[in-house]
Amino acid sequence: MVTLPLLSLGAMAKQTTSTAFDKQVVEHFVAEMEAKHQFSRNTLETLFAKVERKQSILDAMSRPAEKTKTWGEYREIFLTNKRIKGGVEFWQKNQQALTRAEQQYGIPAEIIVAIIGVETFYGRQSGRFRVMDALSTLGFEHPKRGPFFRKELVNFLLMSREQGIDPLALKGSYAGAMGYPQFIPSSFRKFAIDFNNDKKVDIWKNSTDAIGSVANYFKSHGWETGKPVLATAKVSGKSYRQALQPKLEPQKTISQIKSLGWEFATPVVDKTKARAIELTGKQGVEHWVTLPNFYVITRYNHSTLYAMAVYQLGQAIKTERLALNQSNSKG
Known part of the structure; x- marks a missing residue:
């Protein structure tokens, strides 16, 4: 058996019933993880004894969609002076990684910066929920999307084992999206990379890995280098x-x-x-x-307005940065 690097085994191993989740549902999931992925049953039972059901997560997922925003209303949320200036600062701090990502994957720096800017305001707003709580709550309790989130929970546990991370230590959105780029676990396992060559893949605190991972995601989804959007x-x-x-x-x-x-x-x-x-x-x-590259942006989030915001924010950041650099060179 392969065990997770998380908790001491023993007394808590049989406390699965102490969680707010249905005991049989959790036990079935644990048995599947043991059979299909060679996890230790004791370790998983110990883990799930510490996982919390969060009603606030179910409420957030079930909340009626707000009225559909026009492009003008949506644009105002993301194309703000604060987000544009934040993008310039992020670019300046991460210029070397962005240049390397553009050279290696062919993805413009402004697109990578804008994705991270829209998703998490350059890493400042990456989520406050434990990912384990979010995926377990939705996977075991959401009436419609339970199967999707159970698959993500499987991927999250596999990811935690592969990366040697305590699953209870990671935080993200109420839907289990993680780090600077808000990757869900299946995307992390497919597209996240160690871009600074330190033998770890860290999209939570390492902006270089996040930049490389976003570039890899776009390249893998068919971005055509040098083509218009x-x-x-x-x-x-x-x-x-x-x-x-x-x-x-x-x-x-x-x-x-x-x-x-x-x-x-x-x-x-x-x-x-x-x-x-x-x-x-x-x-x-x-x-x-x-054009086809715009469609690639929508593979990150299946929304026309989202992709338009990413593109226009990227252009605004690029323009602002160029003006700043020209001003500095004259000074």
Whole structure:
């Protein structure tokens, strides 16, 4: 048997029933982990005796979705002076790692910085719940998404064993997302890397590992180095709405979209797959075509507004940093 590096075994081993979870559900999970992944039953029983059911986590997951925000409202949350300046500071502090990530994986530094900025405000807001509590609560008790979170709990325990980490020591979001980039455990095991070569993968306190891991995630999801992300557009005629597409993945070609009354501010190759969208901004309706790299951003979070916020925050940080560097060079 392989044991977790976490707790002393013994007296607490049979206290599974002291948790607020259904005893049989936990025992079944423990038995599966023992059979499929060679965990010690005693160690897991000891662990689950210390895991807490959190009603606040179930409440957060069950809370009715707030009214759908327009792009203008959503943009105001993330494109703030504070977040832009924070991004410049994060870039300056981590310039070497960002340059290396861009060279090695082909992902622009501003995209990596913006992802971390949107997800956790550059590591400042990475979550206050014990990941073990969050995944156990949702995995054992959430009526609809229980199976998904049980799989993540399996991945979390495997990750903890592989990394030699006490599962009770790690904190994250109420949904079990972790560290600077808010990776769920399955993403950690697939994409997190040791980017500073210290033989550990640390996305909680090590910004270099977080940067490399985000770059690896994007490369693994098909980012095309040097290719554009989107283009602004103008529309005319009565047929332009036929080009609009709800699905995130680009379906039409630029040529097809053009034929329906769309013109683009920057040249885009006609055969490029694209998605035409219409957003309500603060100044009115905006028209865009999103390209394959924009779709890659939505693999991080399946939302058009999220991906647009990441892209525009990245551009704002890049512009602010360039202006600062030019000002410093003149001084």
